[in-house]
Amino acid sequence: MIKILVKQIGEYKKDAIITPVFTVLEVVAELLVPYAIAALIDQGIEAGTCVTSISTAASASAGFACNLRQSMFENIQTFAFSNIDRFSTAGLVTRMTTDVTNMQMAFQMCLRIALRAPLMLICSMAMCLLINAKLSMIFLVAIVVLAAATALIMSKAMKIYNHVFHRYDDLNASVQENISAIRVVKAFVREDYENEKFTKAAAKLYELFVRAEKLEALNMPVMMFIVYGCILAVSWFGARFIVAGSMTTGSLTSLFSYVMTAFSSLMMLSMVFVMMTMSAASGRRIAEVLMERPGITDPASPIDTVKDGSIDFDHVSFSYRQGSGEKTLSDIDLHIRSGETIGIIGGTGCGKSSLVSLISRLYDVDSGSVRVGGEDVRSYGLEALRGQVAVVLQKNVLFSGTVMDNLCWGKAEGYMDEYRNACRMACADEFVERLPEGYESWVERGGANFSGGQRQRLCIARALLKSPRVLILDDSTSAVDTATDTRIRKAMQTAIPGTTKLIIAQRVSSVQDADRILVLDNGRVSGFDTHEGLLKTNSIYQELYEVQTKGGGDFDDQ
Amino acid sequence: MKDLMPLMGRVMGVMLREYMGQFCLVVALILIAAFATLRGTLFMRELVDVYIKPMIGVESPDFGPLAQALLRLALVYLAGLLCSYGYNLLMAVISQGTLKKIRIQLFSKMESLPIRYFDTTPHGDIMSVYTNDVDTLRQLIGQTIPQLVNSSVTIVITFISMVCLNIPLTVLTLCMVAVMLLAASKLGGRSSPSPAPPSPTRLY
Numbered sequence: 001m002i003k004i005l006v007k008q009i010g011e012y013k014k015d016a017i018i019t020p021v022f023t024v025l026e027v028v029a030e031l032l033v034p035y036a037i038a039a040l041i042d043q044g045i046e047a048g049t050c051v052t053s054i055s056t057a058a059s060a061s062a063g064f065a066c067n068l069r070q071s072m073f074e075n076i077q078t079f080a081f082s083n084i085d086r087f088s089t090a091g092l093v094t095r096m097t098t099d100v101t102n103m104q105m106a107f108q109m110c111l112r113i114a115l116r117a118p119l120m121l122i123c124s125m126a127m128c129l130l131i132n133a134k135l136s137m138i139f140l141v142a143i144v145v146l147a148a149a150t151a152l153i154m155s156k157a158m159k160i161y162n163h164v165f166h167r168y169d170d171l172n173a174s175v176q177e178n179i180s181a182i183r184v185v186k187a188f189v190r191e192d193y194e195n196e197k198f199t200k201a202a203a204k205l206y207e208l209f210v211r212a213e214k215l216e217a218l219n220m221p222v223m224m225f226i227v228y229g230c231i232l233a234v235s236w237f238g239a240r241f242i243v244a245g246s247m248t249t250g251s252l253t254s255l256f257s258y259v260m261t262a263f264s265s266l267m268m269l270s271m272v273f274v275m276m277t278m279s280a281a282s283g284r285r286i287a288e289v290l291m292e293r294p295g296i297t298d299p300a301s302p303i304d305t306v307k308d309g310s311i312d313f314d315h316v317s318f319s320y321r322q323g324s325g326e327k328t329l330s331d332i333d334l335h336i337r338s339g340e341t342i343g344i345i346g347g348t349g350c351g352k353s354s355l356v357s358l359i360s361r362l363y364d365v366d367s368g369s370v371r372v373g374g375e376d377v378r379s380y381g382l383e384a385l386r387g388q389v390a391v392v393l394q395k396n397v398l399f400s401g402t403v404m405d406n407l408c409w410g411k412a413e414g415y416m417d418e419y420r421n422a423c424r425m426a427c428a429d430e431f432v433e434r435l436p437e438g439y440e441s442w443v444e445r446g447g448a449n450f451s452g453g454q455r456q457r458l459c460i461a462r463a464l465l466k467s468p469r470v471l472i473l474d475d476s477t478s479a480v481d482t483a484t485d486t487r488i489r490k491a492m493q494t495a496i497p498g499t500t501k502l503i504i505a506q507r508v509s510s511v512q513d514a515d516r517i518l519v520l521d522n523g524r525v526s527g528f529d530t531h532e533g534l535l536k537t538n539s540i541y542q543e544l545y546e547v548q549t550k551g552g553g554d555f556d557d558q
Numbered sequence: 559m560k561d562l563m564p565l566m567g568r569v570m571g572v573m574l575r576e577y578m579g580q581f582c583l584v585v586a587l588i589l590i591a592a593f594a595t596l597r598g599t600l601f602m603r604e605l606v607d608v609y610i611k612p613m614i615g616v617e618s619p620d621f622g623p624l625a626q627a628l629l630r631l632a633l634v635y636l637a638g639l640l641c642s643y644g645y646n647l648l649m650a651v652i653s654q655g656t657l658k659k660i661r662i663q664l665f666s667k668m669e670s671l672p673i674r675y676f677d678t679t680p681h682g683d684i685m686s687v688y689t690n691d692v693d694t695l696r697q698l699i700g701q702t703i704p705q706l707v708n709s710s711v712t713i714v715i716t717f718i719s720m721v722c723l724n725i726p727l728t729v730l731t732l733c734m735v736a737v738m739l740l741a742a743s744k745l746g747g748r749s750s751p752s753p754a755p756p757s758p759t760r761l762y
Binding site: 093097101171172174175179182191195198202206214218221231232235239240256444 | 609614621635647650653685
């Protein structure tokens with residue numbers, strides 16, 4: 001763990017090394033002061049090195065924090081969904097903020113004090129021994145006791161701190177949830193409920209923190225107890241030695257001043273320990289993120305072109321938690337030819353979205369294999385695969401920027417004609433071109449200033465711009481009226497005949513003119529045939545059709 | 559720098575509203591602890607002059623007065639020690655309690671804000687209020703404030719003893735302090751430029 005963290009010091013190594021050097025100079029200067037008569041000169045040296053070591057320490061630690069954040073972010077970007085599920089988004093946020101700040105503070109302290117304090121301690125102990133070896137034995141005993149006590153307290157506090165950061169995650173999760181889902185909270189008037197939930201999380205954090213800090217508060221009196229005990233003992237025995245003539249009053253006084261120096265550095269050291277216990281928990285959490293290997297990686301020699309749009313599922317089983325036994329998909333065996341239009345239908349939770357997420361390798365299969373263009377998806381480079389398999393998700397995300405920026409996201413450069421074309425196919429042109437600023441109109445965060453249907457259509461256009469081999473529409477026209485829905489499908493059939501199109505839908509009408517329709521039921525294939533075929537043979541499909549056409553299951557259809 | 563004082567006042571306000579009694583107790587305990595430390599320092603001077611010197615060369619030295627004085631000092635030390643433990647305990651409760659209060663206030667305030675606020679404020683900014691900014695406050699309340707009280711007590715005591723000892727030298731020292739403060743405010747001002755840092759997660 002430490003090795004990984006140390007690596008992150010990176011280019012700030014120079015500062016990190018210089019700091020201790022300056023610190024050593026500083027200590028030397030400081031310890032010379034009592035000896036040197038020309039105190040002014042020494043003071044000058046001391047002030048100089050002190051300022052330099054503070055500023056190099058600050059630069060090194062800020063740089064360290066920056067590096068930590070950057071490499072964490074870079075590593076997170078490579079994470080597969082399974083990795084992110086493991087850490088939780090809020091957990092990652094805490095790790096990038098609070099934990100890094102803790103590390104930064106601790107690192108800065110360490111650089112400055114962790115070397116300085118022991119050095120001061122050793123030097124002043126040496127001076128003590130020089131002055132009077134017998135008396136100095138008292139300190140040696142004291143220091144051993146102190147070290148033991150500190151270690152005990154710290155190890156206990158450490159355990160609590162580990163819990164503290166878990167609570168931090170909970171708290172941040174609550175905040176994050178509320179920020180991103182504020183509309184829902186407001187719509188259901190659940191502010192009070194959420195407040196209560198947050199209050200509980202905050203109270204729990206408070207409890208743990210108080211427990212940890214109370215433990216640490218014990219550190220101070222223990223230390224003071226020992227220091228004061230030493231002073232008293234030195235006073236008593238020192239007086240005896242002086243009276244007996246084996247020591248002078250002058251050496252007693254300088255002994256005291258060295259003892260005080262030794263103990264003040266001890267105190268600083270214990271402060272460093274407090275910081276270290278806190279940062280050890282943080283450091284471990286950061287190292288976890290840095291060490292986490294993405295669950296999905298490129299193969300050693302990736303294929304970078306997808307030959308065609310054929311998709312094959314060979315006895316695929318999949319579960320979100322490997323080894324849990326709960327299969328989300330079991331024994332799926334499908335073969336889709338390039339250019340086909342496939343409808344996928346089935347009740348909620350039957351595995352429709354899971355099925356398609358395997359195609360773009362958002363998750364890996366448990367057993368069996370998924371092939372696109374005749375090759376296993378695991379043999380492609382992720383970029384190549386995902387560039388050729390465009391997915392329009394159920395939940396559409398637009399980013400703040402212009403409409404154009406959002407469209408560009410799918411493809412780096414393009415011509416106006418291409419944008420217009422894609423938008424026309426997705427039936428997005430009708431509202432985009434009516435906007436006062438057209439393609440340069442501003443999109444708010446999350447696309448808040450567009451309606452659900454408009455957002456969906458923009459996302460479809462974005463996916464079309466990639467000119468993919470496989471296009472997956474995961475219930476992406478749910479907020480679009482039936483007439484437009486039909487127009488989008490018609491446009492795609494004629495404009496991109498070579499692209500394999502998978503359309504997940506709730507409405508039978510959205511898929512009935514597809515080449516073939518896949519009916520999923522509880523993670524298994526229930527039927528895979530044309531509309532007419534299924535109507536004759538598949539009971540689930542018959543039922544869906546009956547309900548939706550006769551009962552007018554969707555008022556759009558009436 | 560200019561709006562630092564009202565800001566500090568506000569944080570202190572939240573703290574004092576909830577923990578007025580405890581905070582007063584903390585100040586009192588810090589005072590006692592500081593006096594105990596001072597007493598210890600003064601004793602060092604007395605030790606040689608009052609107790610040891612008279613005994614040097616005496617045939618059968620009487621260690622009784624010294625033992626008594628050390629015992630008294632031990633009691634003072636013990637009191638100081640207990641006080642400092644006490645205020646550390648109290649500070650743990652006060653600082654974490656204040657933070658809890660601030661967090662809850664922040665959250666319920668956030669919940670009451672209109673959706674427009676969430677649309678126009680980067681979510682990262684809101685998040686970082688809870689994470690970075692509250693953490694910084696933890697430092698302020700947990701460490702800076704007790705240090706402030708502690709240091710002010712020490713300054714006052716030191717100043718009084720300085721005035722008692724030598725007035726011209728005291729004046730000279732005050733001048734040097736003024737120079738130091740000037741330098742510190744210049745340096746401190748440089749580390750926080752007046753426009754707020756642009757990045758949502760700011761280093762400090």
